[in-house]
Amino acid sequence: MCELSTALMIGGGVLGGAGQISSANAEAKAARYNAEVQRQxxxxxxxxxxxxIDSGSREEQKQKAMTTQLVGKQKAAMAANGIDPTFGSPLDEMVNTAMQGAIDALTIKTTTYRQADDVRNQAVGYRNQAALLTMQAKNSRTAGMLNAxxxxxxxxxxxxxxHAKLNPSSGDPTAKAGGAGSSGGFWANFWR
Structure with missing residues (x-):
């Protein structure tokens, strides 16, 4: 019966180690999958x-075209009413319209690039998370092997x-005649 309990202890240790390796491999696989998700x-x-950026660029061009049309309409309306649009208040009005249109176009462009930068920063975060998960996958396997x-x-x-406790006659496995490297002792008796 003593040999059975010793064998069960060894078997339990082997199964426990195999379980830890299997668990570590599963963790590593999950981490690799999550890393790929983050890369995507x-x-x-x-x-x-x-x-x-493409959408913002189209909006910016649309705003510039609308401003050009508005200035053209103002100029045509002034000319139709016999007002010279090349100096004074009429010119100031068209310049103000053009300036406001340019500001609107620039606002669209600035907002577009800020939004794109925010999304690019998210992409950097995703890539960093992927790198971290890849390292975690490698570390999980190493830790699993060490724990096993x-x-x-x-x-x-x-x-x-x-075995030594249940078989006092076997004594210290390294104290036998051949020492630690001999074929005697615990292991010689264990395999009989």
Whole structure:
């Protein structure tokens, strides 16, 4: 019966170690998957930033065209009423209209680039998260192997102590005639 309990301790240690390795591999796989999701999010964010810039550029051009049309209408209306639009108040009115239109176009452009920068910053965050998850995947596997080794070493040590306790005649496995490197001692008796 004592050999069975020792064997069960060793078997439990091996199974525990295998479980830790399996768990670490699952954690690593999940981290790699999440890293890929974050990389895809970064790609989508970059596309979104380009779309924002394209859309903003179209809006800016539309605003400039509207301003040009408005100035043209003002000029035509003044000329139709016999007012010279090339000096004085009529000129000031058209200059103010053009200036306000330019400010509106610049506001559209500035807002567009701010929005695109915000989305690009999100893309950077996604890439950083992907890098962190990739490192986590590598570390999970390493930690799993180390934990499995520690678990199995502990189980083997407990099994050896249990065997020595239950078989006092075997004594210290390293105290036999051949020392630690001999084929005698605990392991020689264990495998019989």
């Amino acid at each position: 999010n970064a790609v989508l964010a970059e596309r979104q930033a380009r779309n924002i 080794f520690a678990s199995m070493s502990t189980a083997f040590g407990k099994a050896a102590a249990n």
